[in-house]
Structure formats: structure tokens, C-alpha cells
Amino acid sequence: MKLKTLFIIAIPALIFFPVMLTxxxxxxxxxxxxxxxxxxxxxxxxxxxxxxxxxxxxEHFRKIYASPVVGMDNRWDLWISDKSLAIxxxxxxxxxFTSWLANYYCAMSSxxxxxxxxxxxxxxxxxxxxPAAAVHTGWLICTAYLSRDIxxxxxxxxxxxxxxxxxxxxxxxxxxxxxxxxxxxxLRDQKVLxxxxxxxxxxxxxxxxxxxxxxxxxxxxxxxxxxxxxxxxADWVPESPFSIQTTDDYNAVNPFAGIRPKIxxxxxxxNTVVMHLYNGLDKPxxxxxxxxxxxxxxxxxxxxxxxxxxxxxPVYYHSSNYVRTxxxxxxxxxxxxxxxxxxxxxxxxxxxxxxxxxxxLDHYNPGE
Numbered sequence: 001m002k003l004k005t006l007f008i009i010a011i012p013a014l015i016f017f018p019v020m021l022t023x024x025x026x027x028x029x030x031x032x033x034x035x036x037x038x039x040x041x042x043x044x045x046x047x048x049x050x051x052x053x054x055x056x057x058x059e060h061f062r063k064i065y066a067s068p069v070v071g072m073d074n075r076w077d078l079w080i081s082d083k084s085l086a087i088x089x090x091x092x093x094x095x096x097f098t099s100w101l102a103n104y105y106c107a108m109s110s111x112x113x114x115x116x117x118x119x120x121x122x123x124x125x126x127x128x129x130x131p132a133a134a135v136h137t138g139w140l141i142c143t144a145y146l147s148r149d150i151x152x153x154x155x156x157x158x159x160x161x162x163x164x165x166x167x168x169x170x171x172x173x174x175x176x177x178x179x180x181x182x183x184x185x186x187l188r189d190q191k192v193l194x195x196x197x198x199x200x201x202x203x204x205x206x207x208x209x210x211x212x213x214x215x216x217x218x219x220x221x222x223x224x225x226x227x228x229x230x231x232x233x234a235d236w237v238p239e240s241p242f243s244i245q246t247t248d249d250y251n252a253v254n255p256f257a258g259i260r261p262k263i264x265x266x267x268x269x270x271n272t273v274v275m276h277l278y279n280g281l282d283k284p285x286x287x288x289x290x291x292x293x294x295x296x297x298x299x300x301x302x303x304x305x306x307x308x309x310x311x312x313x314p315v316y317y318h319s320s321n322y323v324r325t326x327x328x329x330x331x332x333x334x335x336x337x338x339x340x341x342x343x344x345x346x347x348x349x350x351x352x353x354x355x356x357x358x359x360x361l362d363h364y365n366p367g368e
Contacts, residue, residue: 025083026164026198028225030329035230036361037061038087038168038202043354045077045089045173055354061087065153071145072102072138072307074176078153084162088150090169090176098307103172103207105138105304106241107297108317111182111214115144116312123147126190127182127210128217134317135179135210136241137297139172141304141311143179150180151187158194167201171237171352174206174229178218178325185221201227201326205352207240208322211249215325222326229326232360234333234343234351241322244292246285249321256282292320331360 037060043052044063058079065078073096079087093099109115111133115123123144127135154165167184169177181201187193201222206229210218218227231238247256263275293316301313333341333351337360343350350356 025081025085026166026200028200030225030228030327032361032364034166035202035204035228035329036358038089038166039170039204039354039357039361041077041079041087041089042092042168042170042173042204045075045091045169046094047075047091055358061085067146067149070149072142072304073099074102074142074146076146076150080157080162084164086154086157086162086165088154088165088167088180090146090167090173090180092169092171092173099172101300101303101307102138102142104296105136105141105300106320106322107137107293107300108134108211108319109137109140109314110317111135111210111217113314115141115314116310117141117144117308118310121148125183126186127179128214130213130217133211133213133217134319135214136175136208136322137314137316138300138304139175139179139209141308142172142176143183146176147180147183151193154184154193154197158197163194163196164198165200167199168204169206170204170354170357171206174203175209177201177203178206178209178229181222181227182214182218199226203227203229203326205231205235205237205357207237208243209325210323211317211319211321212323215323218325219327225327227326228329229324230329230331230357230361232331232333232351232356234337234341235356236348237352238324241296242292242320243322244285244289244320246289246319246321247282248286249319289318289320293318329364331357331364333360337363 037058040055040058041061043055046052061079061081063077063079067075069075073094075091077089079089093103111128112126117123167177167181181199184193184199188195188197250256263271263278266274297316305311341350341356
């Protein structure tokens with residue numbers, strides 16, 4: 001109730017202080033200072049003072065809402081600037097089992113469909129128009145719960161004159177930011193959201209959110225400077241989840257389509273030799289894909305149901321072809337970086353936390 005009261009108080013403040021309503025300020029393109037503010041905001045979305053007190057306070061934004069914990073241990077913050085720019089900041093992975101379970105639940109689901117999450121909550125969504133597009137199921141669940149809380153706040157801010165939004169998140173928060181962005185852009189196309197709302201996205205240290213066809217759609221929708229993923233080249237998280245490409249992951253017109261009947265038409269013994277060679281290359285990737293779907297889909301879903309008892313697992317999209325998505329800003333780790341962040345004996349997240357990203361960002365000077 002306190003959070004709702006805070007938000008109710010904050011919205012009239014936007015109306016009665018016109019200095020905040022000076023018109024749309026959002027611009028395309030990667031802005032180093034803008035991303036730095038997003039890093040500082042995302043650190044605070046962790047809700048852990050021992051962590052975020054290590055970093056400076058954001059200079060140009062103030063927090064007006066902090067969500068309750070929902071879904072798979074998810075939460076988000078709403079920040080506002082003095083120039084009518086709102087920030088939707090998504091929390092990353094916490095130390096809880098539930099939060100990590102969302103990461104491990106990486107069987108793919110279609111990028112268009114519905115999820116049955118509770119008796120009174122069926123999430124109908126479209127993240128891409130291509131029927132071959134697919135995304136991470138765990139983060140799709142997170143997106144569903146977060147969007148249910150975010151959309152009313154967007155509506156209230158829009159009525160108060162705010163039309164520009166930045167979506168941001170670090171780590172798991174970055175992965176969810178991909179899916180939220182795609183979801184909101186499609187809601188705008190469907191006129192569920194107003195046509196003059198603008199979204200810009202800074203995913204930070206984000207893992208791979210889906211397959212190539214989701215990436216194509218997302219990149220086409222956000223090109224020309226409206227979405228970025230910023231990565232530290234020493235960070236392993238953007239390299240996950242595991243990617244397995246099979247011949248099924250190609251476009252319909254490809255050299256492998258209908259190849260087996262063609263091989264069988266070859267003369268003996270050439271057909272036998274070629275088929276043996278082809279099976280030796282094709283079957284292992286298919287087996288690996290099936291094993292990943294079995295263990296990180298079917299089996300993990302049983303644990304998800306302990307957290308969400310009325311959740312109904314979807315029919316999974318038969319792929320594990322995760323790819324790096326969106327325009328990538330690379331913060332390149334050099335010799336000086338490794339002297340300050342050696343990594344050895346510092347834990348697996350030595351290159352993933354905000355301090356490493358802030359250091360590299362401060363030394364980021366493209367073109368020099």
C-alpha cells in the first residue's frame with residue numbers, strides 16, 4: 001500500500017510542475033553519459049544498500065516507484081527526470097533459488113502465443129511476427145509478471161504528459177528488457193499503447209534472449225539507435241545460454257532441406273558413405289538440442305511449478321539456437337583492465353558487476 005500511495009502522490013506532482021513537461025527529450029544513438037546513468041539506476045534496483053552504496057547516486061533522475069516482488073523473484077523501479085523522461089529499470093538475478101530457476105528454464109517458447117500462469121492470469125503476447133521466432137521461457141514468465149505491473153504506470157505517466165521511456169536492466173534484467181521492449185513495441189502497433197510513446201533500450205551485460213528470428217525482428221524494430229546491449233568483453237554472462245544450431249534452425253530454403261532423399265538417390269556405395277558422414281554431423285546437434293530441452297525445459301518446469309503452482313508449461317519451440325541480439329556496444333577489456341580486475345580468485349562474477357562496467361565505460365572512447 002505504501003508503494004501505491006507513493007505513486008499516486010508522484011503522478012499529480014508531474015502535472016503541477018510543468019518544468020518536468022518540456023517535451024520529448026529522448027534521442028536515438030548510444031549516449032555514454034545516458035548509459036552511465038542507467039548503470040547507476042540498475043545498481044539501485046538491486047534493492048541491496050550494501051551493494052548500491054558503493055556507487056554514485058544518479059544525477060538526473062529520481063525514483064518515484066518501487067514495485068513489489070512478483071513472478072520469479074522479479075521487481076522493477078520507475079525513475080523520472082526533470083525533462084519528462086521515465087526509466088523502467090528491471091532487477092537482475094538475485095541470490096534466491098527462484099531467481100536462478102528463471103535463468104535455468106531456458107527451453108524456448110514461441111515468440112507469439114500465451115502462457116497460463118495462474119487461474120486468473122493468462123499472458124497473451126506477441127514479441128515478433130515471424131512464426132519461427134522463439135525466446136527464453138524463464139525470462140518470458142518474468143516479462144509477463146512485470147508487464148502486468150508496468151503497463152498501468154506507463155498509462156498514468158502518459159496521461160501526465162510523459163511520452164519517452166528508457167527500458168534498462170543489468171544481467172537478467174537486461175535479458176528481460178529485450179522481451180519487454182519487443183512486447184511494448186507490439187502493443188504500440190496494436191494501438192494498446194499510444195502511437196506517440198517512444199521507447200529506447202539499454203540492455204547491460206545481458207545474456208542471449210532468443211533465437212536468430214527473434215533477433216532479426218528485434219533488430220529491425222529497434223535499429224537506427226533505439227536499442228543497445230552493452231557488454232564487457234571479459235564477461236561470460238553475455239555468452240550464455242548455450243547455443244546449439246541444427247539444420248532445423250535455417251530458413252526454409254537452404255542446402256539441407258530435403259537432403260536425405262537426395263542422398264538416397266545417389267549410386268551405391270556413394271549414398272551409404274555420404275549418408276553416414278551426414279548423420280555423423282547432423283545427429284549429435286539434434287541429440288544435444290533434445291537433451292537441453294529435456295533437462296532445461298521439461299525437468300526444470302517441475303521446479304517452476306513449485307513456485308507457480310498453477311503454471312501450465314507451454315509446448316516448447318524445438319530449438320536452442322540462442323544468438324547475440326541487438327546493436328552491441330563492446331567495452332573492450334585491455335591489459336590495464338586485467339591489472340585492476342584480474343579475475344582469478346575473485347569469483348565468477350568478477351567481470352560482470354557494475355564496478356567493472358563503470359570502469360570500462362569511463363575508458364570507452366570509440367574511434368580513438
